[in-house]
Amino acid sequence: MFVADEMLKKLARWLRLLGVETLYPDSIDDDEIIKFTKKHDKVLLTMDSELCRRARKQGLSVFLMPRKSTEEQLVLLIKRFKLDVSDAPSKVLCPLCNGMLKEAGKKDVKSKVPPEVLSKHEAFWMCKKCKKVFWEGSHWERIKRNLEKVKSMAED
Numbered sequence: 001m002f003v004a005d006e007m008l009k010k011l012a013r014w015l016r017l018l019g020v021e022t023l024y025p026d027s028i029d030d031d032e033i034i035k036f037t038k039k040h041d042k043v044l045l046t047m048d049s050e051l052c053r054r055a056r057k058q059g060l061s062v063f064l065m066p067r068k069s070t071e072e073q074l075v076l077l078i079k080r081f082k083l084d085v086s087d088a089p090s091k092v093l094c095p096l097c098n099g100m101l102k103e104a105g106k107k108d109v110k111s112k113v114p115p116e117v118l119s120k121h122e123a124f125w126m127c128k129k130c131k132k133v134f135w136e137g138s139h140w141e142r143i144k145r146n147l148e149k150v151k152s153m154a155e156d
Contacts, residue, residue, distance in 0.1 A: 001043060003037045006026075006027065016093040019088060020083055046064060074150045074154075094130060097127060102125065105124070121137070
């Protein structure tokens with residue numbers, strides 16, 4: 001759905017946690033991100049008004065993000081694009097690379113997580129693309145609280 005420019009890496013990760021496909025090409029210039037967005041037929045998210053102007057001139061869908069908190073930006077996108085975030089936080093997309101997550105067993109992740117994590121948790125997810133392993137650790141509660149707050153704000 002989206003391509004996030006270099007200034008919106010944090011927003012891209014949070015959108016992925018909402019289950020929203022968000023591409024984030026690392027360290028490319030404005031011309032390249034315009035080509036990338038056009039190639040993937042996505043909406044470009046940027047806080048750069050000059051990039052926004054240039055992309056619109058080339059016929060791209062662009063959303064100029066205001067300089068607000070990540071939470072406020074997420075609310076704005078949920079409302080503007082009518083995003084379905086009912087299943088958030090999502091365990092579908094890797095927050096790091098946008099790859100697909102798949103459930104993984106303890107034997108699959110044994111060599112990839114610390115022993116104490118392996119002993120404390122039963123459920124794991126692994127990214128098919130970057131092979132990063134995720135589990136519902138203490139950070140997961142913070143993620144859930146933040147996303148519940150965002151969803152509540154978006155309903156108002």
